[in-house]
Amino acid sequence: MTFERIRYDVPVERVARITLARPEARNAQDYRMLHELDIAFQRATLDDDIRVIVLAADGPHFSSGHDVVTPSTGADFEPHCMTGGYTQEGQAGGMANEEEFYLGMCWRWRNVPKPTIAQVQGKVIAGGLMLVWPMDIIVASDDATFSDPTVAFAVNGHEYHTHTWELGARKAKEMLFRSHALTAEECRQLGMVNHVVAREDLERTTLGIAIEIAQRPAFGLKLAKLSVNGALEAQGQFTALRHAFALHQTGHANARAVFDGVPVDPTGLDVIRQLSRS
Secondary structure, three states, rough: OOOOOEEEEEEEEEEEEEEEEOOHEEEEEEEEHHHHHHHHHHHHHHOOOOHHHHHHOOOOOOOOOOOOOOOOOOHOOOOOOOOOOOOHHHHHHHHHHHHHHEEEEEEEEOOOOOEEEEEEEOOHHHHHHHHHHOOOOEEOOOOOOOOOHHHHHOOOOOOOOHHHHHHHHHHHHHHHHOOOOEEHHHHHHHOOOOOEOOOHHHHHHHHHHHHHOOOOOHHHHHHHHHHHHHHHHHHHHHHHHHHHHHHHHHHHHHHHHHHHOOOHHHHHHHHHHHHHHH
């Protein structure tokens, strides 16, 4: 297919690179972008010449999160997670779409049987974390920041709720309660980010790591990833994700009924606008 929101290339042997290509919208994710991302991950997964996948982004910021301006539903695209019910009324339709494009696709990307590396610069806000956290390794520029201010909308955080595994319980609560951004260095100290480098070194460092990993046997890489992911699943990670996703839908339904879907805390909306501003 012809991509409109992303680019796909092979910058070096055995390494595929998927690039978010909406810099004018700070790489906000509409359903078309997420659908194209899923197709690109499938392409790289099915190509036996590819051993490592890099996820990068154009522009000053990695992603400002969900695009709430561009309307679409799962019915506009070929379903990949087979949720169904995308055009149903009420919370049923909303849940079906978020289960397809958010929870479903993030979990698919998390389970791609090849090492994945996120190359991150600038701001990563709420839904932007849902693109970063499914990746196996995160390389961030020293100006990168990470935030999830969606409690302002009376929900429990973005839909791929792995905050506790990424940050630890107490720091995850603080991120959500206070809606403030964590620096790349803070996230490195917490174990969420692998490496912090200068912006001008970001691409070179990321590709260097990808090239090194790509020299390993593909089957060994797959088995290593399955082993680590299996340890997380033994801790109940997916069960916890499903539980948090259900609570997220409860929050949406409550917000639509009581607050007409607008942020409950106007200062929270100010935070989101400020974080999204270039």
